[in-house]
Amino acid sequence: MLRLRRRKNRILVAMAVDELRWADKAACKGANPDWFFSTEYEETEKAYALCTNCPVKFLCLEYAVKDPCITGIWGGTSWRKRNQIRRLRKLRNDYATTYRQEEW
Numbered sequence: 869m870l871r872l873r874r875r876k877n878r879i880l881v882a883m884a885v886d887e888l889r890w891a892d893k894a895a896c897k898g899a900n901p902d903w904f905f906s907t908e909y910e911e912t913e914k915a916y917a918l919c920t921n922c923p924v925k926f927l928c929l930e931y932a933v934k935d936p937c938i939t940g941i942w943g944g945t946s947w948r949k950r951n952q953i954r955r956l957r958k959l960r961n962d963y964a965t966t967y968r969q970e971e972w
């Protein structure tokens with residue numbers, strides 16, 4: 869049982885590392901992290917500017933959309949914008965599920 873748990877933990881750690889591998893290519897690497905969690909307009913604009921040309925923007929966005937607890941600017945979006953994306957995706961999935969059920 870202990871061996872199985874250790875193996876599971878190793879797999880989970882490997883998955884987490886793999887999931888964040890894209891962060892090495894981030895445009896914000898080395899930038900001031902405060903810009904991404906600030907309430908000052910000038911600072912958040914600097915963060916959005918970095919995100920605009922970031923090569924891993926969509927991976928970053930997907931990562932942040934998956935977890936509603938993640939705050940700050942990720943993938944060029946605010947927490948509020950990501951909530952909108954989550955709501956739209958839920959609506960789309962609900963619609964798709966309903967449509968599929970009516971088909972049968």
Ligand code: SF4
Pocket residue numbers: 891894895896897918919920922923924925926928929941942943944
């Ligand atoms: S999209 Fe923005 S927050 Fe995400 S890695 Fe790129 S620069 Fe950083």
